[in-house]
Amino acid sequence: MTTKLRGKSAIVGTGHAGFGEAHGLTAYDVMAQSALAALGDAGLKLSDVDGLFCTMMEDSMPALMAAEYLGIQPRFIDGTMTGGSSFVNYLTSATMALEGGLCDVALIVYGSNQRTASGRLVTASRPPAYEAPYNPRYPISAYAMAAARHMHEFGTTREQLADVAVAARAWAQHNPEAFERGPLSREDVLGARMVGDPLTVRDCCLVTDGGGAIVMVRADRARDFPKAPVYVLGSAAESSHRQISQMKDFTVTAARESGARAFAAAGVSPSDIQAVELYDAFTINTILFLEDLGFCAKGEGGAFVEGGRIAPGGVLPVNTNGGGLSCVHPGMYGIFTVIEAARQIRGDAPGIQLKDVDLALAHGNGGVLSSQVTAILGSQNTL
Amino acid sequence: MDHLRRMPVPDATGPDQIFQRALTNGEIVLPRCDDCGAYHFFPRVLCPHCHGTAISWHPASGKGRVHTTTVVRQKPERGGDYNVCVVELEEGVRMMSRVEGIAPGDIVIDMAVTAFVGEAEGQPAVLFKPVEV
Ligand SMILES: [Zn+2]
Numbered sequence: 001m002t003t004k005l006r007g008k009s010a011i012v013g014t015g016h017a018g019f020g021e022a023h024g025l026t027a028y029d030v031m032a033q034s035a036l037a038a039l040g041d042a043g044l045k046l047s048d049v050d051g052l053f054c055t056m057m058e059d060s061m062p063a064l065m066a067a068e069y070l071g072i073q074p075r076f077i078d079g080t081m082t083g084g085s086s087f088v089n090y091l092t093s094a095t096m097a098l099e100g101g102l103c104d105v106a107l108i109v110y111g112s113n114q115r116t117a118s119g120r121l122v123t124a125s126r127p128p129a130y131e132a133p134y135n136p137r138y139p140i141s142a143y144a145m146a147a148a149r150h151m152h153e154f155g156t157t158r159e160q161l162a163d164v165a166v167a168a169r170a171w172a173q174h175n176p177e178a179f180e181r182g183p184l185s186r187e188d189v190l191g192a193r194m195v196g197d198p199l200t201v202r203d204c205c206l207v208t209d210g211g212g213a214i215v216m217v218r219a220d221r222a223r224d225f226p227k228a229p230v231y232v233l234g235s236a237a238e239s240s241h242r243q244i245s246q247m248k249d250f251t252v253t254a255a256r257e258s259g260a261r262a263f264a265a266a267g268v269s270p271s272d273i274q275a276v277e278l279y280d281a282f283t284i285n286t287i288l289f290l291e292d293l294g295f296c297a298k299g300e301g302g303a304f305v306e307g308g309r310i311a312p313g314g315v316l317p318v319n320t321n322g323g324g325l326s327c328v329h330p331g332m333y334g335i336f337t338v339i340e341a342a343r344q345i346r347g348d349a350p351g352i353q354l355k356d357v358d359l360a361l362a363h364g365n366g367g368v369l370s371s372q373v374t375a376i377l378g379s380q381n382t383l
Numbered sequence: 384m385d386h387l388r389r390m391p392v393p394d395a396t397g398p399d400q401i402f403q404r405a406l407t408n409g410e411i412v413l414p415r416c417d418d419c420g421a422y423h424f425f426p427r428v429l430c431p432h433c434h435g436t437a438i439s440w441h442p443a444s445g446k447g448r449v450h451t452t453t454v455v456r457q458k459p460e461r462g463g464d465y466n467v468c469v470v471e472l473e474e475g476v477r478m479m480s481r482v483e484g485i486a487p488g489d490i491v492i493d494m495a496v497t498a499f500v501g502e503a504e505g506q507p508a509v510l511f512k513p514v515e516v
Contacts, residue, residue, distance in 0.1 A: 130424075130479065131479040133508045134467050136467045141467045145453050149450070152492045152493075194456050195456055197453050197456070250451055
């Protein structure tokens with residue numbers, strides 16, 4: 001069943017900044033450069049923005065800080081923090097705010113300088129009190145335990161996990177914007193330094209700087225902009241836990257629910273999707289989300305990704321920019337799934353541009369597999 | 384972490400205080416809902432299963448199985464490799480912990496383990512050891 005919000009909003013601008021290393025810039029500097037890039041793409045100015053959707057790792061009131069930095073006084077703000085899924089989640093709240101007349105130009109924006117500032121993942125959230133004494137290395141330990149359980153239950157192999165990283169690199173090698181573009185083999189991944197069994201450092205996302213931004217308007221104005229509009233056909237969220245120890249089933253994520261509802265809202269099914277952009281913080285993520293979103297059956301994700309089947313030329317294009325594993329990962333990757341999905345539909349993807357993409361999926365993940373948000377984006381032809 | 388690093392409170396009444404006070408006395412207790420009979424963990428003021436608020440405390444059996452596990456790898460000079468796992472107790476609750484008395488890489492899923500009160504980060508904490516067979 002489609003919802004009242006199907007196709008009511010459209011992405012008319014995307015932009016990013018500071019991919020890789022943004023020396024000398026603060027996280028808010030990168031955020032602001034991303035905002036300018038996206039607004040420039042849409043042919044708009046900062047003074048046109050009256051809805052702001054933002055969170056960062058920097059402090060506890062990032063949306064307010066972002067508005068102050070940008071010199072705008074938005075009449076609608078959403079700074080809901082669900083980790084890396086936040087930005088996919090904002091597609092829903094921006095659509096609601098636009099459709100409700102609460103704002104006319106919505107800017108979703110994010111920036112980070114975590115690589116040049118600290119060289120490792122920065123997080124503002126404290127480890128949960130009943131987990132902290134055991135010193136889990138977050139987020140790696142959480143994903144490692146999910147991977148271990150998936151291997152135990154379904155016979156998923158380290159080779160199959162490695163193939164996810166190899167496929168991501170194969171896409172990245174064609175993308176001049178990607179941070180890691182060197183060759184990467186299954187043996188490279190398996191032979192890399194083990195950081196949290198069964199994951200090696202090559203099973204883990206990059207640590208980069210970078211920011212991204214998206215400009216959205218109501219669908220009735222969307223054709224008045226320089227770029228082809230990308231419509232939000234359906235978006236849905238589901239959250240299942242905060243602490244990894246409280247995850248009910250380590251091999252099934254809430255993407256099963258967020259995906260089913262996003263597909264229903266859009267009125268399409270997994271077999272219709274031409275480009276799949278997933279939050280691949282770790283290689284196990286891609287396998288879990290392909291299963292939970294319905295691209296293959298539960299437990300078959302390992303076989304599904306094997307031997308280049310999600311790489312260029314494979315059966316399903318997944319993470320066509322190189323993903324968080326090889327393109328960019330500044331702490332929260334979610335916004336880049338939307339940007340790449342939108343660019344594949346518009347026809348201006350920076351790396352391999354797929355032919356005639358009308359439907360793409362963007363999936364965000366937040367916390368430790370805790371928050372799952374799925375969005376289905378479509379071209380004019382899908383309305 | 385701040386609220387774990389504190390002295391036992393003699394007249395403790397909060398769920399977190401009750402659990403921690405028992406630990407400092409060398410006991411592991413678990414909260415159970417009087418309405419639906421289900422255990423839960425971590426301690427809280429309501430039952431996450433039925434949302435009832437009549438919670439009572441019971442000694443834990445200590446019997447559990449490793450639900451999933453990982454080895455955190457780090458250089459010997461920084462303390463070396465160690466285990467982090469999630470154990471499912473016979474009472475049906477799960478908690479993060481570590482298994483001691485065995486090499487971290489030898490801990491496997493479904494391994495039977497027994498709880499004991501040990502020390503983590505200088506504070507009393509629930510730890511596990513393999514069941515002797
Ligand atoms: Zn109950």
